[in-house]
Amino acid sequence: MITLDIQNLEAKIGEKQILKGLNLQLEEGKVHAIMGPNGAGKSTLSKAIVGHYDVSIVGGDILFKGKSIKDMEPEERAKEGIFLSFQNPVEVPGVNNAYFLRTALNAKRVHEGKEELNAAEFLRLMKSHLSELGMKPDMISRSLNEGFSGGEKKRNEILQMLILEPDVIILDEIDSGLDIDALRAVSEGINKMKDGKRSFLVITHYSRILDYIEPDYIHVLKDGQIVKTAGAELVAQLEEEGYDSIAIEQ
Amino acid sequence: MRLNSFKNKNLEELATLLAISPQNRPLKKFIEMGGLPSKKSEAYRYFNIESLLDGEYESLDYTPKVVNEGEEIVIENGVITTAPQGVRVYYEPCEQIDDDHFDPLYYLSHALYPRTIKIEVDGDRELKIVHRFTKSYAIINYRIVLFNQANRHSTIYESFEGELVQNSFIMYGYDMHIAPDSSFRVVKLQTLQNQNYSMLASHKINVEKNGSCIFKSFDLGGDHALQLIKVELDEYAHIDAQHLLYLNNDSKRGTVSQIIHKGQHSTSNQEAKNILDGASRGIFDALIKVEHSAKYTKAIQNSKAILLHDKAYMVSKPQLEIYIDELEASHGSTTGQLDPQQLFYLQSRGISAIEARKMLVIAFANTMIETIRDSRHQELIRNEFDKVFYSKED
Numbered sequence: 159m160i161t162l163d164i165q166n167l168e169a170k171i172g173e174k175q176i177l178k179g180l181n182l183q184l185e186e187g188k189v190h191a192i193m194g195p196n197g198a199g200k201s202t203l204s205k206a207i208v209g210h211y212d213v214s215i216v217g218g219d220i221l222f223k224g225k226s227i228k229d230m231e232p233e234e235r236a237k238e239g240i241f242l243s244f245q246n247p248v249e250v251p252g253v254n255n256a257y258f259l260r261t262a263l264n265a266k267r268v269h270e271g272k273e274e275l276n277a278a279e280f281l282r283l284m285k286s287h288l289s290e291l292g293m294k295p296d297m298i299s300r301s302l303n304e305g306f307s308g309g310e311k312k313r314n315e316i317l318q319m320l321i322l323e324p325d326v327i328i329l330d331e332i333d334s335g336l337d338i339d340a341l342r343a344v345s346e347g348i349n350k351m352k353d354g355k356r357s358f359l360v361i362t363h364y365s366r367i368l369d370y371i372e373p374d375y376i377h378v379l380k381d382g383q384i385v386k387t388a389g390a391e392l393v394a395q396l397e398e399e400g401y402d403s404i405a406i407e408q
Numbered sequence: 409m410r411l412n413s414f415k416n417k418n419l420e421e422l423a424t425l426l427a428i429s430p431q432n433r434p435l436k437k438f439i440e441m442g443g444l445p446s447k448k449s450e451a452y453r454y455f456n457i458e459s460l461l462d463g464e465y466e467s468l469d470y471t472p473k474v475v476n477e478g479e480e481i482v483i484e485n486g487v488i489t490t491a492p493q494g495v496r497v498y499y500e501p502c503e504q505i506d507d508d509h510f511d512p513l514y515y516l517s518h519a520l521y522p523r524t525i526k527i528e529v530d531g532d533r534e535l536k537i538v539h540r541f542t543k544s545y546a547i548i549n550y551r552i553v554l555f556n557q558a559n560r561h562s563t564i565y566e567s568f569e570g571e572l573v574q575n576s577f578i579m580y581g582y583d584m585h586i587a588p589d590s591s592f593r594v595v596k597l598q599t600l601q602n603q604n605y606s607m608l609a610s611h612k613i614n615v616e617k618n619g620s621c622i623f624k625s626f627d628l629g630g631d632h633a634l635q636l637i638k639v640e641l642d643e644y645a646h647i648d649a650q651h652l653l654y655l656n657n658d659s660k661r662g663t664v665s666q667i668i669h670k671g672q673h674s675t676s677n678q679e680a681k682n683i684l685d686g687a688s689r690g691i692f693d694a695l696i697k698v699e700h701s702a703k704y705t706k707a708i709q710n711s712k713a714i715l716l717h718d719k720a721y722m723v724s725k726p727q728l729e730i731y732i733d734e735l736e737a738s739h740g741s742t743t744g745q746l747d748p749q750q751l752f753y754l755q756s757r758g759i760s761a762i763e764a765r766k767m768l769v770i771a772f773a774n775t776m777i778e779t780i781r782d783s784r785h786q787e788l789i790r791n792e793f794d795k796v797f798y799s800k801e802d
Contacts, residue, residue, distance in 0.1 A: 208756050211748060236758035244756075248749045252771025261767070262757035269758070301771075318757060 159186040161223060161357045162207070162240075162326050168217030169206045176202040178382035179218065184326060184357040185375075191360040191368055193393075194379035195401045200361045201245065203379065204330045207359075208242045209235050222326070236262075237269040241324035243315040245331040250302040255314070256284060258302050263321055287320045290350070292343045308335035309344075316347035327351065328359045333367035345370030365393045378404045409547055411461040414516075415444050426519070434505055434518035441512040451511050451664050454691045454723040455634050460606055465547035465577055470521065472499055480536035481527065485543050486550035486580075488525055495535065496528040502553055502583060506612040510666055511636040514610040517549055517579045524551040524583070529592075534563045534782075541570035541578060541605055548605075549579040556590050563593040565785060570604050581610040581636075584621070586645075591620040595780060599792045600631040601799075602657055607633040615645035617671065624650045624776070626789050628796045630659040634691065637663065641702075643671030649678040652776045654769070654796055655688035655720075662691025662723070669702035676706075681776055682713040683769055684720035692722075697729040698737065705732075709739040714746060714772055716765075766797050 162184040169177040176199045184190050194200050205213045207220060209232040220228045227235050250258070264274040275283065284298055291313045303311050312332060319327060329348065333341055348358070348371050360371060368390070376392040377384045378401065386392070386404050395403065414422055419439045423430035430436075444461055445452045470486050478490035481497060491497040502524040509515065518524075529535060541548055556562050570576070586592045600607075615621045619642070625635060639647050651663045667676045682690040692711045713722040726739040746768050754764035770777075770793060780786045 210756075211752060231761065232752060232755040233758050233760050233764075236756055242756055244753070248747070248753045250750050250753065250768070250771060252774040253754075253767050258754065258757070258759075258767070261763065262754075262759055265758040265760065265763075322757065 160184065161186050162359075163221040164207075164218070165221065166218035167203075167206060167215065167220065169202055169213050169215050171202060171212050175216070176382055177206065180379075180383050182377060182384055184359060186357055187352075187354040188374040189352070189358040189360060189371060190375045190377060191362060191373040191393075192377050192379050193362060193396060196363075198379045199382045200379055201330060204242055204328045204359070204361055207235075207328060208232055208240060233265070236322075236324075237266050239325035240328070241319055241322060241326065242328045243312075243319060243330060243332055245334060247303050247311045247315055249304045249306070251304045253302045255300055255302045256281070256298040259284065259318060259321055262318070266322060283321060284317075287317055291317055291320075291347050293317065309337065309340035312336055312340065312344050313347070316344050319351060320347060325355070326357045326359070328361065330361045331363065332360070333362060333364065341367065341370065365397055368393055380404065409467045410464050411444060411547070417443070428519065428522070432519055432522075434515040438512055438515035438519060441515065443512065444516075445512050449512070451636055452634075454689070454693060455660055455662070456632065460577055460608075460632065463575070463577060464545070466543065466545055468543060468546055468548060470523070470550065480538050482538045482540055483525065483550065483552075484540040485546070486521070486548050492535070494530065496526075496530070498526050499523045500526045500553070502551060504553075504583060504585065506583070506638060509610070509612060509638050511610045511638075511664075513579060513608055514581065514612070514636070517581060517610060518551055520549050521551050524553045526553045527555070529554065529556045529560070529562045529564075531557070532561045534565070536565045536567070539566070539568045539570075539580065541568075541573050541576060544574040544576055546573075546576045547579070548576060551580065552582050554582055554584045554592075556585075556587050556592055558587040559589045560587070561591045563595065563781075565782075566594060566596040568598045571601065573605055575603055576605040578605050578607040579610070580607075582613070584611065584613045586613065586615045586619040586621050588616045589618045591622065593622040594624070595785065596625040596627075597785075597789055597792065598626070598633070599628040599796060600633060600659070600661075602630040602659075604631060606631055609633070609635040611635065611637045613637065613639045613647070615639065615641050615647060617642045618644045620646045620648075622648045624652075624780070625663070626652045626776075626792070627661050628654045628792050630655065630657045630688075631661070632659065633661045635663050637665040639665070639667045639676075641667070641669050641671060641674035641676065644673045645671060646675045647677070649676070650776050650779065651680040651692065652773055653680070653682040653684070653690045654773065654793060655683070655690055656685040656796060656799070657688060658686060659688040660691070661688075663694060664691065665694045667694075667696045667707070669696070669698040669705040669707065671702060673704045674702055676708070678709045679776075680711040680724075681773060682711065682722055682724075683716065683772060684713060684722055685716040687717070687719035689721045689723065692741075693725045695727045695729060696737070696739070698732060698735055700731045703732055703734045705735040705737070707735065707737040711741040713743040714769070715743065716746065716769070766794075769793075769797065
C-alpha cells in the first residue's frame with residue numbers, strides 16, 4: 159500500500175524552480191532513502207512535504223493516504239501523521255521542552271478524537287523514552303533545543319518522533335553532526351519505530367546512517383527529479399562511482 | 409474639571425482656581441516647569457497627553473472613610489477602604505517631595521492631593537495593594553508615600569481593578585523611601601481594556617545606602633498609560649527595573665524614566681521587553697545619569713521589542729548621561745518580529761499557528777515572568793497574558 163504519493167511535483171524557492179516533476183511513492187512499512195548531490199533538491203522535497211513557508215508548489219500533487227495535502231497548513235499535515243526531523247532544529251528559548259511536546263501530542267490526540275493526556279500521564283510517557291535515547295532527565299525541563307549540543311538536538315527530534323508516533327517519518331540529514339555513540343542511539347530510536355506500517359524517508363548525503371537503518375529502496379535525486387530507484391545495493395555503487403555514474407545510466 | 413483650563417494661568421490665578429495657597433510648593437514647581445505638559449514636553453513627546461488633559465472629568469471627594477480590616481490594602485477612588493492588621497496606613501501631608509522631578513504632573517498631582525496616603529511597611533513582609541476605580545468620567549488623583557525600615561526586606565504586589573468604569577483619568581504615584589540596607593520589591597500588574605481608564609503614574613524612588621529596589625511592571629492590554637519614574641541611588645544602592653509591555657489594539661503605553669546615580673558603587677539594571685500587536689505604540693524613553701559623585705557605578709540598560717503587526721510601533725530611547733570615567737555602563741535596543749523558523753517548527757509538530765504564536769510571545773516574556781518569586785503570581789500574569797492574547801481585535 160502507498161502511504162505518500164508524490165506526483166509530478168514542481169516546487170520553487172523564491173523564483174528558482176528546484177523540483178521539476180518529481181515522482182516518488184512511499185510504501186507502507188518501508189524505508190526509502192533519498193541520496194543525491196548538493197543542490198539536487200533533497201531538502202526542498204522534505205520542506206514541500208511538510209508545507210514549509212520557503213517552498214511554493216507550482217505543479218503536481220502530494221497525496222497522503224490518498225488525500226491531497228499540498229494546500230494544508232503545516233500543523234494539519236503533522237496531525238495527519240507526517241513528521242519531519244530537521245537537519246538543524248531551531249532553538250526556541252523560553253518554550254519549555256515538555257510543555258511544547260505535550261501541547262503537540264494533545265493537539266494530535268484531539269485531532270484523532272482521543273482524550274488529552276494530563277501532565278502526570280505525559281511525564282510518565284516521556285520519561286519512558288528518555289532513558290532509551292540516553293537523554294538526561296533535565297532536558298525535558300529546559301527550553302526547547304536551547305543550548306543543546308548537535309547530538310542532543312537530534313535525540314530530541316527522535317524523542318518527539320517516539321511520542322507523536324507519526325505514520326510517515328522524514329529524516330533530513332539526521333546523521334549530520336553526530337558522533338558514533340549518538341548516531342547509534344538515534345538509529346536505535348528510529349529502528350524502534352519500525353512496525354511494518356510506518357514509512358520512512360531518509361534524506362542523506364552519506365551512506366553511514368544506512369548501515370544502521372537498513373533501507374528497502376534507494377532513490378537518487380538529481381536536478382529536481384528522481385533519476386533512479388533501486389534496492390540497498392545501489393549504495394555501494396554510489397560510494398564507489400559517485401552520482402555522475404547515475405547520470406550516465408539515464 | 410478640565411485640566412486644560414489650567415493652561416496659561418499664572419501661579420496666583422491657578423492658586424485661586426484650585427483654592428489653594430500660592431505658597432504651595434508643588435504648585436510653584438508646577439508653574440516653574442511651565443505648567444501643563446504638551447506634546448513638545450520632553451516626558452510626553454511620544455504620548456498623546458493633550459487629549460487626556462482636554463477631557464471633561466468629574467472631580468472626586470477624597471474625604472477619608474472608615475478603614476476595614478482585610479488581607480490587602482485597597483485604595484478605592486483614591487481613598488483607603490481596607491488595610492491588613494499590623495500595617496500602618498494613614499493620611500499625612502507629604503513632606504519629602506522631590507526637588508527636581510522631570511514630570512510637571514508629579515507636582516500637579518501633589519498640589520491637587522495634599523494629603524497623601526502613607527504606608528509604613530514594618531518588618532519583612534509581603535503586601536498587596538489593590539487600586540480600585542469605580543467612577544466613570546472622573547479624574548482620580550492620589551499620592552502614596554511608602555516607607556520601610558533598615559535591614560528589612562519587603563514585597564508589594566500591586567494590582568488594578570477598573571473594568572466597570574468608562575473614560576476616567578487616573579493620576580497617582582509613589583514617593584518611595586527605601587531605607588539603608590533594606591530591599592523593597594514592587595511587582596505591578598495592570599491589564600487595561602480600551603476606554604476603561606487612562607493612567608499617568610508618576611513615581612519618585614529614593615534608594616538609600618546599601619538599599620535595593622526591585623521594580624517590575626507588567627503592563628498588558630490596551631488604552632493609554634504611562635509610568636514616569638525618577639530614581640535616585642545613594643552609595644552602594646541598587647535598582648533592578650524590569651518593564652514588560654504587551655499591548656494590543658491602538659494602545660499607547662510605556663515607561664519614561666530617569667535613574668540617577670548619586671553615590672559611589674551604585675548599580676542599576678534596567679530592562680524592557682515590549683510585545684506590540686495591532687496599531688499599538690510602546691514607549692521606553694529611559695535615561696541613566698551618572699553624576700560626578702558616583703564613581704565605580706555600574707549601569708546596564710536594555711530594551712527589546714517584538715512587533716506582531718505591521719502597524720505596531722516601538723519608541724525605544726535608552727540613554728546614558730555620564731560625568732565620570734570610573735564606571736561600567738552599557739545600553740542597547742533591538743526591535744524585530746517573531747522568528748518564522750521558530751513558528752514553523754512548532755507548527756510542524758501539530759501546534760496551530762495561533763497557539764505557536766502565543767507560545768513564542770509568552771516565551772519572550774517568560775524571562776521576566778519567571779523572575780517573580782511567587783508562583784501564584786506568575787500564574788496570574790500568565791493568565792492575564794492569555795486574556796489579552798485572545799481578546800485582541802483583528
